Amino acid sequence: MFGSLTVQDTMAQTLARIFRIPVAGKPIAILELGGLPSEIINVVVSVLARLAFDFGLWSGGQIPITFVCEEAHRYVPIDRSLGFEPTKRAISRIAKEGRKYGVSLCLVTQRPAELDPTILSQCSTIFxxxxxxxxxxxxxxxxxxxxxxxxxxxxxxxxxxxxxxxxxxxxxxxxxKFDMLPSHAWPKSNTASFTEGWAREAPSETFLQDVVSRWRQQSFGPPTPDLENAPNVQEPAPRPGTAVPSHRPAAAGAYMPAGAAQPSQMSDLQGLGSRLRRTLPPLPQGEKPGAPPADAAKTGATPSLASLMKQFRA
Structure with a gap:
């Protein structure tokens, strides 16, 4: 059913892209996760931390790696009820054992009091x-x-x-005192300028629509089509004498699979069943429908499938 090309081993290519191997003049890989939901960010950071440690372990520490984690109080908080436990374990493993395999850890935070003290104690140099x-x-x-x-x-x-x-x-x-970079080389800090924002004119009428469109594309994929302009799909009328449940959705007919039996086909199937019953041989006198044959009732045995098929074909 599935071709051999649908599953490929791209682990080496993935590691080469994440850890810049070969470096090719760009030794730093930056992953911008600011536009993702917090649940997804925690999972991504956990996977990256595990990849960094395992790569250093199985490569024998031949390529040193520094795992820099910004806003670290989100991933390794002192409060055990916060954060994501797999992320805590992955970062803690680098802090405790990473130096043996050439993997170092750099934590960046504005609130060192909210960091896990176990991990903070492993930080040997502080700026x-x-x-x-x-x-x-x-x-x-x-x-x-x-x-x-x-x-x-x-x-x-x-x-x-x-x-x-x-x-x-x-x-x-x-x-x-660190040397300051020129303004064009500053990294994107995502800090809004309130003075410039208040001085701008009011946004256009399509501003909110554009914001909602970008919001949905970042969090839940592309925006859904306009439901107001969608074609109205009417539900087929029920057959006479059929009870319609009150909880059935109004557009249930629109979600019916292609191979599902339509109401007209259901009536044809019922007619086919009645025709099949008429083709069966008549029951012996005094025997009720569904009862075993007379000889089977005497012996206490039930008719076999072969005997039933033979009776049906006759």
Missing amino acids: SFRLSNERDQDILKAGISDAARSLLEFMSTMGAGDAITFGEGVALPTRV
Whole structure:
């Protein structure tokens, strides 16, 4: 039924595309998942984390991989009732065992206090940008030496590009400043400009229709056709004397399969049954329909299928 070309093993091609093998001058693969529902994002992140770990395991760590997870508090939260458990296990496995197979983990979050402490404890080097929440600052203070805690006092007033780094990656806790990229090279941050948006004129009348169309295409596939302009399919009238259930949909006739029996065909089948019954030989005198033959009733045996077929053909 199914041809041999319908199922193909494309695992190698999939890994080559995700992990950029060969690199060809583009060593970073970015997967934009912002337009997907949260349930799908959790599944995708879980699969990607498992692929990264298993690839490093079975490749012997020959190609180092850094798995960067932005908005990490969504996938490894401290609250056990939140998040997706397979995603937590996959990311936690990289944090605990990934370094043995050349797979490292980079967690990016604005709320370190909402991260799972087990996974946060595996982060050996920390870059902390501006933080104003005291709970988040307390989490970082627990991992820095007492002599360098004075650096954390400036965390709420640091400018863009300023950060405090400490851990295994640096000899001493240090305040650093990252070089800013030119504006045309900035990544898409999906941050709306409120001042520009309020200054624009009111959108056109088709604005909402365009928004709904893009919304449906991202979440539930292409938009459904306009039901108001769809042709009206009328339901066939029931036969006289037939009870119509109240819960039957109004357009039930529109969903009838191509090979299903129509009402006219059902009446023909009933007529065929009556004709078949008339072709059967008459019953012996005093015997009721459906009762076993007289000889079978005496012996207590039921007629066999062969005897019934022989009687029918006669």
